[in-house]
Amino acid sequence: MENLLEQLAFEEIESLLTAIELELKEIKQTNFNVVLENGTFLNEAGKRWIYLFRTDTPIEIVDDSEVKATIKSKSVNAVIISSFGLQIKIAFQENFGETIESILVKIQTNAILRLLFSKLQNMIVATPEKKLRIDPSTTELALKLFGKIAITREKVECIMPALEFKPDIYQEEAIEESLSKDVTFIWGPPGTGKTITIAILLKILYDLGQSVLITSNTNIAVDNIFDKFIDQFKLTFPQMSDGSIIRIGNSQIEKVRLLLGEESIINKMTEEKNLKLWEKNAILEAYTKEAEACERRIQKNKS
Known part of the structure; x- marks a missing residue:
């Protein structure tokens, strides 16, 4: 099974490389x-x-x-x-x-395509066997994403967090589908609540002890999800700015940057540790002064 998955992955990568190469040739103005x-x-x-x-x-x-x-x-x-x-x-x-x-x-104009082409090329080891530099645990999921093998379904109990926003039946269905399948596509025209649905799903997955990566082809799309997340859970999620959620990269929304931005998180953690260090230094200084006073009394009694 593992060899079959690797072969399918290799074929998919070669297909992607061919498509990108053709696209690069079509781009006249580089x-x-x-x-x-x-x-x-x-x-x-x-x-x-x-x-x-x-x-x-x-x-x-x-x-x-x-x-x-x-x-x-x-x-x-x-x-x-x-x-x-x-x-x-x-x-x-x-x-x-x-x-x-x-x-x-x-x-x-073709910088991103050339970078993607290079990264895909680096996945293939230049040997007669044409091995792949891919973690075997991710190969199966990638193939499911491209529809090469069947998606796995497993029923997971969905406990909806406390919300000011009431999801409609379609949004609830999208959340349940995402929790029960390892690959889910949520589609809808603008204004149908895709962003807030993903924000709610993020909270549910966090509560289930999962690690979640949010990524997109634009910075603002990632920010919009965290913007909705903050609006919904700022009063009920005490871990909001303790490093449990970190917005990496270039945030476009100020409150997202201030609450979840990596620099803000690092600064806050540094301030907290500095405060604890200051408190411990103060205690140590008090003990040191007390020890010095005891030493002086001992020396005085000896004399």
Whole structure:
């Protein structure tokens, strides 16, 4: 069975590589330059300074794309945090003040595809046997995701947490399906409550002792889930900011960044440990003074 799964996985990876290679050939314009003006400083997160630029026409760039930027003849590395409508948020590794008058950004439109192609290639060991560098425990789940083998169903008791929001029958069904199957696709048009359904599912899985990874092709989609999670459970989930949930990466929503952002969590844990250390040092100092006083009395009695 294990050899069959590996063979299926190998075939799927080769198919993906072929598809990406064809897509890369179809992309005619591999890079372009864009001039952005009047950038305003938004916030600093994880030693990254984030600026907002507004454009006259929409520019679509994949979130987290690494780009080269030129500011006053200085070339710097930057990351596209988000690109939506007429707004682009860019993170830099240094502080350029409250405003950036003008910036030239060099964008490679196929950078993400080339990175994905490279990562998939690295999964295949260059030997005649064509082995895969994949954890066997994840191979089966990946194949289920792509519909190559049957999805497993196992009934799990669903205990709905206390909610201000009342899920409808379709949302409850989506939650139950997600808990009973190892792969579930939740689909619906905008406004049907997919985000809050995932937020509730996150809480249920946490209560069941599961580890959960939330990921998406955009930063704001991840933030929206945590935004709903905070709104629903901020009063009933005391572990909200103790490190049980960590928002890694570039958060776009301030309350998510302040409550769950990795930098905020680290700072809070550091402050708590520093406070405990200060309290212990104070106790130690008191004991030291008492011991010194005892030593002086002993020396006085000896004399």
